Amino acid sequence: GAGVSQSPSNKVTEKGKDVELRCDPISGHTALYWYRQSLGQGLEFLIYFQGNSAPDKSGLPSDRFSAERTGGSVSTLTIQRTQQEDSAVYLCASSDRGNQPQHFGDGTRLSIL
Amino acid sequence: QKEVEQNSGPLSVPEGAIASLNCTYSDRGSQSFFWYRQYSGKSPELIMSIYSNGDKEDGRFTAQLNKASQYVSLLIRDSQPSDSATYLCAVNSNTGNQFYFGTGTSLTVIP
Numbered sequence: 357g358a359g360v361s362q363s364p365s366n367k368v369t370e371k372g373k374d375v376e377l378r379c380d381p382i383s384g385h386t387a388l389y390w391y392r393q394s395l396g397q398g399l400e401f402l403i404y405f406q407g408n409s410a411p412d413k414s415g416l417p418s419d420r421f422s423a424e425r426t427g428g429s430v431s432t433l434t435i436q437r438t439q440q441e442d443s444a445v446y447l448c449a450s451s452d453r454g455n456q457p458q459h460f461g462d463g464t465r466l467s468i469l
Numbered sequence: 470q471k472e473v474e475q476n477s478g479p480l481s482v483p484e485g486a487i488a489s490l491n492c493t494y495s496d497r498g499s500q501s502f503f504w505y506r507q508y509s510g511k512s513p514e515l516i517m518s519i520y521s522n523g524d525k526e527d528g529r530f531t532a533q534l535n536k537a538s539q540y541v542s543l544l545i546r547d548s549q550p551s552d553s554a555t556y557l558c559a560v561n562s563n564t565g566n567q568f569y570f571g572t573g574t575s576l577t578v579i580p
Contacts, residue, residue, distance in 0.1 A: 398572035
């Protein structure tokens with residue numbers, strides 16, 4: 357595709373439910389990042405994938421959060437047993453290589469009731 | 470100490486003036502530096518990349534990098550109301566595996 361695609365664009369769910377957020381990076385990009393941005397705040401790094409290497413999970417806030425990247429392309433971020441503090445915009449970005457500029461998707465706005 | 474620091478602002482400049490945005494970073498091994506613009510409710514958009522000391526110009530935008538002093542800046546000439554946004558500075562880690570983003574500087578250009 358022409359850019360990074362994220363789905364859904366909006367997600368409203370009840371506290372305690374599991375959610376899955378999807379990211380389809382720019383074709384050929386080997387690096388994929390997930391960030392979280394709360395209202396009026398900066399970007400919070402969550403996880404980084406580079407090719408077939410083990411992901412850098414150092415930013416995941418708790419064990420309720422996990423992510424995978426299948427076939428070096430599409431990535432899914434899963435949040436189990438959602439809490440109200442998980443409400444935020446979840447942004448995915450991809451880049452050609454680890455030190456190249458990142459290109460962001462439009463994000464998924466997650467609201468936990 | 471944060472990896473990347475920016476003045477949160479808000480910074481207000483009149484239309485037509487030069488807006489100057491500054492960023493300092495702590496990792497001396499960083500090699501790649503980027504400026505992103507983020508409009509309210511939108512995702513960050515890349516506007517400048519810089520890798521070498523000195524100035525890099527692209528239209529009304531000039532990025533300046535000084536690795537010895539560990540700062541990178543963005544100048545916006547002939548500022549327009551459409552430049553009103555939050556500007557994020559991003560710096561890659563020494564290993565090149567991760568980026569550190571500043572919290573952003575909010576810019577308002579007053580017509």
